[in-house]
Amino acid sequence: xxxxxxxxLTKAKAGKYAVGQFNINNLEWTKAxxxxxxxLASPVILGVSEGAGKYMCGFKTVVGMVNGxxxxxxxxxxxxxxxDHGTYEGALKCIEAGFSSVMFDGSHYPIAxxxxxxxxxxxxxxxxxxxxxxxxxxxxxxEDGVVGMGECADPEECKMIADLGxxxxxxxxxxxxxxxxxxxxxxxxxxxxxxxxxxxxxxLVLHGGTGIPADMIKKAISLGVSKINVNTECQLAFQAAxxxxxxxxxxxxxxxxxxxxxxxxxxxxxxxxxxxKMELFGSxxxxx
Ligand code: 13P
Numbered sequence: 001x002x003x004x005x006x007x008x009l010t011k012a013k014a015g016k017y018a019v020g021q022f023n024i025n026n027l028e029w030t031k032a033x034x035x036x037x038x039x040l041a042s043p044v045i046l047g048v049s050e051g052a053g054k055y056m057c058g059f060k061t062v063v064g065m066v067n068g069x070x071x072x073x074x075x076x077x078x079x080x081x082x083x084d085h086g087t088y089e090g091a092l093k094c095i096e097a098g099f100s101s102v103m104f105d106g107s108h109y110p111i112a113x114x115x116x117x118x119x120x121x122x123x124x125x126x127x128x129x130x131x132x133x134x135x136x137x138x139x140x141x142x143e144d145g146v147v148g149m150g151e152c153a154d155p156e157e158c159k160m161i162a163d164l165g166x167x168x169x170x171x172x173x174x175x176x177x178x179x180x181x182x183x184x185x186x187x188x189x190x191x192x193x194x195x196x197x198x199x200x201x202x203x204l205v206l207h208g209g210t211g212i213p214a215d216m217i218k219k220a221i222s223l224g225v226s227k228i229n230v231n232t233e234c235q236l237a238f239q240a241a242x243x244x245x246x247x248x249x250x251x252x253x254x255x256x257x258x259x260x261x262x263x264x265x266x267x268x269x270x271x272x273x274x275x276x277k278m279e280l281f282g283s284x285x286x287x288x
Contacts, residue, residue, distance in 0.1 A: 002098075002100040004129055012226040012283070018225055018226050019228075023234070031267070046081050059094050082103065101133070101167075133167065135172075137152055150175045168204065173188045230277055242266040
């Protein structure tokens, strides 16, 4: 059964480790992540962007697939199914469809509007026992070929949102989605420490987990980060392994064209990436 992310993140914050959110795109992705979490006795959060939800034929299909897999694969570790960077409307749809966790990304709204919309969702989520992530200070990333540097959140605004009763808070600390550019100055630990001090026990979320050096990840966890989002790194691992399979001509040998064979190396590569991250984040064995 899917669970809210509240308990797993409260435990992570107290135990000074982080739970990984790995974004899913299809059946192979979901299966690879769930099997790895089970094998390593780690709690896990499956992230679904609105685009990926659409690609998988809607949030109801995603809920059906994930629930089916929990049963079919005999998954007993804690799994939360979470909307990633949701719009207000998207969050409502996911709550309705059976997600156990949602993110409302109101970081691009003026703070008063972010507060208002987040407040309404806090109430709805509380009624259903669903965890809610909010965001202050937008996360950078590539748009039209230009990589925008991540913003640094205002700690006072973080406190305003934290006080509404959200489950976890994503605060921009110079992090970026996708690959980090050569001239990236690194995470702003000064901002993270200031936000952490303002929000107390509230679990903090680090987006843009791909390509952040291990020492920065560990420092971020020590300063209150309890959830780390990873997406691009699984995509790159899948792409490299699939390319190698085809370049080696394996799709042309025997029944190498069978999708179950063709997609297998990429799926294994996702498992390897998820394992590495769970080890780095310290969540291995926390669900036994
Ligand atoms: P990356 O794609 O950089 O790993 O970021 C993932 C993320 O933050 C999803 O919200």
